[in-house]
Amino acid sequence: MKALKQFLRKPMGVVGAAMLLCVVLVAVFAPWLAPYDPKQRVDVKPEDILAPPDAQHLLGRDDAGKDVLSQLIYGTRISLTVGFVASFMSMFIGTTVGLVAGYYGGRVGNLLMRFVDFLMVIPDLPLMLVIISVWGRGLWKIILVIGVLYWTYTARLVRSQVLSIKERQFVTRARAIGASNLRIIVRHILPQVVPLILVQAVLDISASIIAESSLAFLGLGDPTLVSWGMMLNFAFERAFSRQAWWFLLPPGFAIVFVSLGLIMAGNALEEIVNPRLKSHHLFDPRRMVSLILPMPPEPLEERV
């Protein structure tokens, strides 16, 4: 409750959450909101192809004569699915690895962290590109690849927290009264890191959505499900030279809108959950957002 009150006092967070809510509502009510069904076949007249916006088609039509707005609305579902499922996966993997590496440490912990370092060094877009083009296109494959690659930051975050939490007194006491390792991890340590993990997951959703759109833009989207990235790919390949901006710009701005909302909300949450998290060497170029935190030492001018 206290956290909610704090959150409501952060304008950026509230705006971000509202933006996200909008997108979620659009996704849920897509069939009612969309003026046309994008799957339905249409009889195309030559003048319908890339027709500019009018009263019937608020965002004009694409290269197949279909309504752009309806595709955009349905695309919301795909982007959000990718974002939520992939980030849930990476949250799960990252937390598990972080807990094990932090709590048990030793050789296993070291090995796990070296693996994290390894994944961080490998350029991820080329890697995803290579995997998907060999494995084949498909929404679930994309989600799986993103989820399996984007957990490194969470793992590092959790591990560093666990390292300090496990030295605290309540853990020692629990151990003294005979609690098993598993019980200590699940009952005593995990609840301490959950808020941080959730914030990270919110930021991860945006990273995953952007990753999917990049893959789809590069021509590796699921051929049966038109996502925003795929719309951009079509628009860029087929409509760019004809300056059909109504086809090109909306999906791009939709991606920016949802990921900006997520980042603003996640950033505000992070300030509440972890006011003292400093950058240290815990960063991931994909999620440097988590470094934009207010750090209380007074500015130069005031101190002197």
Place this chain on the structure above:
Amino acid sequence: MQRGDYLVRKMGFALATLIVVIVFNFFLFRILPGDPVKLIIHSPRMTREAQERIRTQFGLDKPVWFDEERFQDGDIIGAFDTQFTAYVRQLLRGNLGVSFSSRLDVGQLLAQRVWRTVVLLTVGQLLAIVLGMALGLIAAWRRGSRLDAALLFWGLFTWSLPTFFFGIILIILARGRLPVGGMVTPGLRPADGLTYWLDVGRHLILPTLTLAILYISEYMLIMRSSVVEVLSEDYILTAKAKGLKTLQVLRDHALKNAMLPMVTIIALTLGYTVGGAIQVETVFSWPGVGRLMYEAVQKRDYPVLQGAFLLLAISVILANLLADMLYSVLDPRVKAE
């Protein structure tokens, strides 16, 4: 632990990473459906001799990675005379296979294009690093001001902007004023001398600007938090007490100390930047390795894809190693972690 040990450990890690990448690259393209070498072999456009040559080159008559029969016969070394070792042998000779679509040697294809990507990334990164550090310094110095808030919001905003989409926006904005695609105006040749290079420079503006603007905010954010931390140190107070001007304190004391983490970040970001280069090269038809990869995806040109991935991964691994070495030189405190 001494600096020597630190470097040995870092080199060991780089080597291990390299080996894992090579093994991964081999198995990904062998085990998943659509085995590239089998595809070449069955390509009707290949002559019988060419097929035979590839077959022996890649050891296709041998098991994939381990010969159990020979192992049981006691021939332990012979047990590893497999497709995998054949692949590594070819790799060490620089043979990356032949492109499906263009019939050209993948190694040559990459060599032709790699410098174009290097130019694009270097110019874009340099711009981003210099401007990003400057802006980060200003934001930290003026922390809490309206300027700081605006810079932070800009950071968040570029964060949510996919690289390829930002490129598209720049193209729309600059249409008619700047060249928006390709590397050089068709018809010009390197023999044209200065005109040619100036033209290449003009083509370079938009792609590098896309990369630079997006990465400025990353460096800015890191630099900001790094400087904020440094500014709270006592030596800053001392410097100020000595009567140094604010600008001097920022430049000589804050900047120098805050720059250290930047070295690591620049290297780590490189892996990410390479992904950005693929998108930017695709949007602007810049004929580098990234565009090559995009085309290879479209044409399912697996040897090219495999070679390009290997090249990118190795470059990033080496760049990280270089950053670690540089770090140990720059920071005398470096021992073990």
